[in-house]
Amino acid sequence: MRVHILALNGVFDTGLTAVLDAFGTANALAEMTGLSSLRFQMKVVGLRKIITTTHGLSVPVTAAARAQTPDVVLMPAINHLKPEPLVQALASDEVREAGAMLRKWSGRGAMTATACVGTFVLAEAALLDGEEATTTWWLAPLFRQRYPRVRLDESRIIVQSNAVVTAGAALSHLDLALTLIRRASPDLASLTAKYLVTDVRTSQAAYTVADHLAHADPLVQQFERWARQHLAEGFSLDHAAAALATSKRTLARRMQSVLGKTPLAYFQDLRTERAVHLLKTSHASVDQIAAEVGYAEGVTLRALLRRRLGCGVREIRRNL
Structure with missing residues (x-):
């Protein structure tokens, strides 16, 4: 399975590394357990040559425009916790370009997945119109105001709707990656979760x-x-x-x-x-x-x- 991880400038460090580590662990466990035919071909792609994370780490990426259409494109969140800077970021050229790229891949059959504030980028690109979705719980009022066509349920950690998968706040990036692994192999997802010492979670309500x-x-x-x-x-x-x-x-x-x-x-x-x-x-x-x-x-x-x-x-x- 080809998985493109679309990283934008200012990407949430934990979100990016969580999905990389989850897929990397799944690949290693698949090899150990004789499932080597089941492999996630990961590639970090971006709209710039080098992406800088929230904490200033430089991440070399493959140009998204030259990358093949993936089976899944997963976009970690950009790190904006408050409404005002988030709204400004959503108006940036990079977010608009990312939306166009996501629409192109989606139109070619790629599954689209994101977590936390990344859900706003998908909604800006109209990829969530008419779909069920979740988002980071504390920004749900802003999301509901900006995107009335999306059927939002912020109480859930994971929402799968047609060819889009959305996840809730921050560390739900790991839940998102495990959900995608589970679609390929429930047994491998369960084993990966055990090695990463994480439970299956379904609700954000306890954290709200x-x-x-x-x-x-x-x-x-x-x-x-x-x-x-x-x-x-x-x-x-x-x-x-x-x-x-x-x-x-x-x-x-x-x-x-x-x-x-x-x-x-x-x-x-x-x-x-x-x-x-x-x-x-x-x-x-x-x-x-x-x-x-x-x-x-x-x-x-x-x-x-x-x-x-x-x-x-x-x-x-x-x-x-």
Whole structure:
């Protein structure tokens, strides 16, 4: 399988090395286990002769314009954590050229994959229009605002949609590489994950800081503050709208446009966040914690955590 790794100037060091190490480890393990016919032919390509990483390392690359169409093109993220510099970077000539190259390869049948902020580059190139995708969780409000045609689900670490694979924040570059290895050989992907000492993860929800997302909009931030004060009560959209001096329709619309969630779903997020915090920092029983976040029984809280985080109470407390 031919894999082109398209590196842009300012590439996230860990993202680039994680995918290189994952594919390199898979190749070595394939050789060791008699699967030498299964090999990932990696090539780092770029739009310049030499790419400089975020930390100033120089990476020689093959000119993308002269490279053959790959089976997979994987683009590690450029390292922009805040909306303002990211928006400026998206307007650069390099990002526009990268988008044109990605569209060309995609049109010739290549699978396209990226993680974290790299999802913005794919969206700028219209490669995610009409597709499901994920992105780095803290930039989801900006993504949702800029690319309304993309069906965004930032709670997931990996989203596979037709010929595009997207991954969540930062270290999900490793999840992305393992996903691509798994498409070629589930057994090799499992072995590679064991050698790299990493687990299969499916959700970013456990890492999301809910109030960070709420700060993207004043009304959403007000709702977040109100909700935290009423976690132990049953949720009422009527009460929430009245407390914020707005209409139910306006509140629901703003929540959807900023967070892609209903007020009730976000309220549940805050309950989950509070419950996890108490599980990690107190010796209270599950039933006691459930009551504090508004559930009559601990079994309801257990089911909520399992559904939203993909793990249970024992796993949460075991990982302290």
